Amino acid sequence: MPSVSNSHKTSEIAVSVRGLGLTYTTAIDRRPTLKARVKALGGGGKQTRVIRALDNVNLDVEYGQVLGVIGSNGAGKSTLMRVIAGILPPSQGRIEVHGSVSTLLALGVGFNPSMSGRDNVFLGGLAAGMRREEIENSFAEIAEFSELGDAIDAPMRTYSSGMFARLAFSVAATVRPDILIIDEALSTGDAKFKEKSLNRIKELRSDDRALILVSHAMATLRDVCNDVVWIHKGKVIQRGEPNVVIDAYQEFLKVGKSAVIDEDF
Amino acid sequence: MNAPLQVYEPFRAGLPPLKRYWKSLWGRRTFISEYSRSELREQHFDSVFGQLWLVLNPLLLSAVYYLLIVIIQGSSDSTRYAHLTATLFLFYLIANSLTGGVKSITAGQRLILNTAFPRIMLPISAVVIAIFKFLPTLIVFIVIRVCVGLSFTWEMLWAIPILGISILLALGLAITISCINVYFRDIASFLPYMTRTLLYLSPILYEASSLKSNIRALEVFNPLFPILDSWSRTMVHGQAPQTSSVLQGLAWAVGIFIIGSYFFLSREREFAVRL
Numbered sequence A: 001m002p003s004v005s006n007s008h009k010t011s012e013i014a015v016s017v018r019g020l021g022l023t024y025t026t027a028i029d030r031r032p033t034l035k036a037r038v039k040a041l042g043g044g045g046k047q048t049r050v051i052r053a054l055d056n057v058n059l060d061v062e063y064g065q066v067l068g069v070i071g072s073n074g075a076g077k078s079t080l081m082r083v084i085a086g087i088l089p090p091s092q093g094r095i096e097v098h099g100s101v102s103t104l105l106a107l108g109v110g111f112n113p114s115m116s117g118r119d120n121v122f123l124g125g126l127a128a129g130m131r132r133e134e135i136e137n138s139f140a141e142i143a144e145f146s147e148l149g150d151a152i153d154a155p156m157r158t159y160s161s162g163m164f165a166r167l168a169f170s171v172a173a174t175v176r177p178d179i180l181i182i183d184e185a186l187s188t189g190d191a192k193f194k195e196k197s198l199n200r201i202k203e204l205r206s207d208d209r210a211l212i213l214v215s216h217a218m219a220t221l222r223d224v225c226n227d228v229v230w231i232h233k234g235k236v237i238q239r240g241e242p243n244v245v246i247d248a249y250q251e252f253l254k255v256g257k258s259a260v261i262d263e264d265f
Numbered sequence B: 001m002n003a004p005l006q007v008y009e010p011f012r013a014g015l016p017p018l019k020r021y022w023k024s025l026w027g028r029r030t031f032i033s034e035y036s037r038s039e040l041r042e043q044h045f046d047s048v049f050g051q052l053w054l055v056l057n058p059l060l061l062s063a064v065y066y067l068l069i070v071i072i073q074g075s076s077d078s079t080r081y082a083h084l085t086a087t088l089f090l091f092y093l094i095a096n097s098l099t100g101g102v103k104s105i106t107a108g109q110r111l112i113l114n115t116a117f118p119r120i121m122l123p124i125s126a127v128v129i130a131i132f133k134f135l136p137t138l139i140v141f142i143v144i145r146v147c148v149g150l151s152f153t154w155e156m157l158w159a160i161p162i163l164g165i166s167i168l169l170a171l172g173l174a175i176t177i178s179c180i181n182v183y184f185r186d187i188a189s190f191l192p193y194m195t196r197t198l199l200y201l202s203p204i205l206y207e208a209s210s211l212k213s214n215i216r217a218l219e220v221f222n223p224l225f226p227i228l229d230s231w232s233r234t235m236v237h238g239q240a241p242q243t244s245s246v247l248q249g250l251a252w253a254v255g256i257f258i259i260g261s262y263f264f265l266s267r268e269r270e271f272a273v274r275l
Helices: A034-043 A077-084 A117-127 A132-146 A149-153 A161-174 A191-204 A218-224 A242-253 B018-026 B029-042 B048-073 B078-102 B109-114 B121-148 B154-183 B187-201 B213-221 B224-235 B243-274
Strands: A013-027 A048-062 A066-070 A092-098 A179-182 A210-214 A227-232 A235-240 B005-008
Touching (some): A013 A077, A013 A210, A048 A077, A048 A092, A048 A210, A048 A235, A066 A077, A077 A092, A077 A210, A117 A149, A117 B109, A191 A218, A210 A218, B048 B078, B048 B121, B078 B121, B078 B154, B078 B187, B078 B224, B121 B154, B154 B187, B154 B224, B154 B243
Parallel strands (some): A066 A210, A179 A210
Antiparallel strands (some): A013 A092, A092 B005, A227 A235
16 A cells, blocks of 8 residues: 555554543523623622533544444533544543544534635634645535535525535535544535435545544444444443444433434434 | 644643744634635625725714814814824724724634634734724825825834834734623623723824823823824824833733733633633
8 A cells, every 4th residue: 555644553542531521610691791790799699500511531532443422412422522622621631632633623614604605614724724725625625515506605694504514514524634523513404415424424434534423313323333432421331332332322212213313314 | 644642631720832822823824814804805895895985984084073173172274184084093903903802702602612723813813804904094194194285204114113012002902802702791892982982082182292281191091092192293293202102102012912912821721611
């Protein structure tokens, strides 16, 4: 095999998470304001509560692995992904990342709804530390994969949620980092696009890449992943063979195998 | 590609490693230019009428304020109009940095939650946008200056360091207020009152020399006062500014920039959970 630029051997560690804990205080008020703070001075009411989002999480992801992450809403899946991407600093523990991470870049696309899809893709990429030429090179592919046509130059506030998701997924699937994180938020769109993106994920599986998929689509995860981790209330409950872990999770949910959770993503 | 190893550990209070921060900021400088360009394009400032508006807006403003001066004082002259436009345009550089900067972090929520990058890029971009809006007004002022018949002098080169100080102050203010807005979201609604107050406290509608000495003494607390006074002296009157004013302005700008940046940098890793 000719030497390629990305030369990670299979089963080399990509991400190592040790004793990760993350707590944060969140405001009870919907919006923290000076007015609310001043008002609370007299009453002395507590303004915040502490949330323990992740608790002693240990996780290794190796190159060549396709790891599915499952768990109920609010289990801490997205938080864990953000810590791995370096967006949230951990409160305890240590995370080592060997390689470049997609940094959930795709979900940052569309941060400025009054700008066009094109501008948003460029800005998101530049913020993630890519060079202009790199983005220019992959832009045609992104635009084509998203099938947005002329809409790519329309302001993103005019996009439907499906169009939004298409663009986000296209960015995620075109930028080729060593470690690719695909969050469930990406998995919307019509049936045709879903199939297309599923095929793309299968294409992206390779020995020198680690893929992390956060999803509620159990059938997809059974199909694509070679490893699944189940997170509940910030703790790792089980990790291993996709079918085993997913069965245990579905048992836990007491819904069994039903059409609702088996639904493809 | 040699696998870059990144380690994330709990951060202690205080600053992130500055050298690495700076490297990562410098590596993303194209973001700042691209962001300001897209933003200006989105506000249609790339079209002829958009640019015309960029010039027309401050001109109309200065006309309104000039009217105010004439009514209150009963009379005025052309030098006075030059002073008004020169200082008003520079004031708007700082005021636009503040209004653009205040929401830069909260508006960039999507990006902040999903991408790791030096957050300080966002308020810096707001200042760059304000500078781009300021440049055409500078040309308008030069034209006004020629029309009014004021002579050009070498002392006017002092304008360059004074503009530098103003931009540093604008940066410091934008960085500080964007950080404050994360914790107190209603700052943005107080901001118009604050900029309006600053406008009246600064030597724009009047000249610094016409102030009573007891009021003048209080102006040491206004960071804009020495800067706008020096700006008017060089750009309108063609004189060298008072050294004490320049130093005072510089001290304010450096002070606010350092304190604001320290605040911002030591807090920014927390922004993602605050949004």
